[in-house]
Amino acid sequence: MSSSIALHDKTLSELAQGLSVGEYTSRELTEAFLARIERLDGELNSYITVCREEALRDADAADARRAAGKAAPLTGVPMAIKDIFCTEGVRTSCGSKMLDNFISPYDATVIEKLRAEGVVMLGKTNLDEFAMGSSNENSYYGAVKNPWDLTAVPGGSSGGSAAAVAAGLAPAALGTDTGGSIRQPAAFCGITGLKPTYGRVSRYGMIAYASSLDQGGPMARSAEDCARLMNVIAGADPRDSTSVVRSVPNYIEGLNYNLKGLKIGLPKEYFGEGLSAEVESSVRAAIKVFEDAGASVQEISLPHTHLAIPTYYVIAPAEASSNLSRYDGVRFGHRCADPKDLEDLYKRTREEGFGDEVKRRILIGTHTLSEGFFDAYYIKAQKVRRLIRQDFLDAFDQVDVLMGPAAPTPAFDLGAHKDPLSMYLQDLYTIAINLAGIPGISVPAGLAGRRPVGLQILGPHFGEQTLLGVAHQFQQLTDWHRQRPEFGQEHA
């Protein structure tokens, strides 16, 4: 790779290569990113916690490991972690006042795996509180700005991760996706983000929002980078009963995918009302790239698409209302001052500790699970969920992958969606994927003015290798993923 590219603009794969040939040390690399974070993140607000000391210590350890000839493929590469993954000895806030003082005593399974690989953690990135949001405006630590356009949101809930990678404040990051929280911010920030199949990546130590939908995954500058990270983080975990015992392929080997004969389905429901013209034209142009490379395209119907948002907003809040019950001020996290009795402790702790959107979803979930409403909401939603899943299974009987927009518009302006319902509708193209449990990837596919557009590619359960291969081939034919925002470049 050309060394004329600034360090912060390189891909994870390039940095790993540079480390392996001794072009720079992990310490140099880590210091470069830390310096950049210090210079630029005041404006972006993509990090909640920067782990300077830990990162330099781990970088030195990585350099020593490399010197001892024991380096793994990603040893010494720095990256950012969404602040929803528990990290031992480091604050894990989940973007909430409730956990502002929470220092996790343990590492999430994926963090353990990254540490074992020798990856250096630069810091914990900003997110919508408890991953509830599509704009990163619901964070106790303030909104994150989109490096492509500082008046736009970075998307959410993994907005900090997406913005940091896009701005060159980290070469890659870990995100989580419950209804689009990796793919939509990846699209808004012009990076590549993969939501793996539910059960492919351990959820242990990933703070739960909606347990049956949550899935961690990589956010990076290319499909190849995502594949390298998947090689480290994927796999069954005895501590997560919902992780799936199934062999993990070498995702790098799958990158050499032959597009010729690839059968692409275009869900007609993803090209209907609400889709902005600029997004549609970028997405259609991207699909043309595949056609030119020998893929075939056909229209597909996912007839229950219109039910995805209402179904999601029954199931996710129901699970969240229960998952968030543990934040009661008794054992960890925020506790109100001078509670006069137990009820006062509960009420004020939760009143003070949670933000509005979290409270809204707890209320919705508590209501839908309550006696007399449970069957009408929760049970019904589970039935519809099965129908939505079946839509995808049927589609993958006919085609290899589905393609469409990751979001109906490019990144919207900060403050654009004050009404929660209009915000919820932004997730129209991503939410059904979590309900079905299938994998999805968003890759940069164009620019609408200064704001990136993402192409979403969906595959059948455990089809990550195909998705990464297809995305990688697209990135061999296009350079959208090589585009960088102007933000921060003058400092390079």
Add this chain to the structure above:
Amino acid sequence: MQWEVVIGLEVHAQLATQSKIFSGSSTTYGAEPNTQASAVDLGLPGTLPVLNEQAVAMAVRFGLAVNAAVAGHSVFERKNYFYPDLPKGYQTSQMSQPIVGPGVLEILLEDGTRKSIRIHHAHLEEDAGKSLHEDFQGMTGIDLNRAGTPLLEIVSEPDLRSAKEAVAYVKAIHAIVTYLGISDGNMAEGSLRCDVNISMRPKGQEAYGTRAEIKNVNSFRFIERAIHFEVERQIDLIEDGGRVVQETRLYDPEADETRSMRSKEEANDYRYFPCPDLLPVEVDEAYIEHLRGTLPEMPAEKRARFESELGLSAYDASVLSGTREMADFFEEVKGVCGDAKQAANWVQGELSGRLNKENLDISVSPVSAAQLGGLVKRIVDETINGKAAKQVFAALWDGEGTSADEVIESRGLKQVTDSGAIEAVVDQVIADNPAQVTQYQEAEVDKRGKMIGFFVGQVMKASRGTANPQQVNKVLKDKLDSLS
């Protein structure tokens, strides 16, 4: 008005697994507060449960022991409510699809009658921690060592009609879980505790009255007393024109009364829903059959065998089969001594008496079954008499000897049956007590029987208890009568 009490019981048996139901923490009782609480037990953010398969096997074995339908597919659900010692804000339990379906349990009442009590279902769940209200000056301490301990909740149908039946039922459950080895059944430590649902109805009426639930009663005696109190309370209430409210009550053993904890109006809506962190529990036929093969002889079978094969009375058979420890102990004693009736007498008599006096469980008896068997064996083969046997027992209890034979030998307690030796002692006693001999001779014949006791005592004393009492009696009588 004649009233009938209707009782249903929910028995919580703590399962004897090494680790907790959803974490690897130890379940040992009595450790320092919060030393057996892991990140999972504390409900730390991000933690997830992993089901302990041992708990599942135990629940299935219980189901098989009460002839219940074991569910091939059961589901863990979350029961949501806030309480300081409930770390996650929900208890992981089973409600709509429990692992053990309907079954039946036969209970034996004191008068010897038998009654079948239907079991509605049994389900697995996790225990909560403990709130400690003392020692914290107006604050409450939380100990989460118990949080996540596996419980099997066994729910009966409302088939019980008296406090005695309720106690007999809990004893039967206790016997089953201890026989299976799935719970230590220790009520004082809370390993077995129950919620008692009680309602009253006029005798002959079919419809049930409104019930009150007495929570967490943890001894057989308290169960009986709580029911007695509650029955009277409800009858008085109804007869005074009031009505029973559906509520949760607490039994206070100090005051011997039940008190209201909360009424249905303030009761929680638990918002049960399937736990998304746990997969449904799938148990296949082969596994069930495998577990069926591991079932020991159950209390009812043992009781029947003790009666029919060993010729024990119904009462003896039921007491000796009452707990697995008792039954195992008895069978070992019987095996060593070869005489079921003598073994039964000694286990229930001398041994149980002493254990009760010292407030000890048979599992920690200072006299082992092998030792007691060795002792009874020497009674059966007439090596020692009953009196010497009590000395040997006392010596073994006090640890003064490792076996009955050793004590018999060292103390020279071997019974003397040599008639020549006995005659010599008798002659000596007669010679040493001329005044008593004269009294005896002058007494009416029908009063002599009592008077002979003095001479027997002297002979036994002179022989240090080793003479065969029947022989002594006969020789004395012959000699004294022939003197007159």
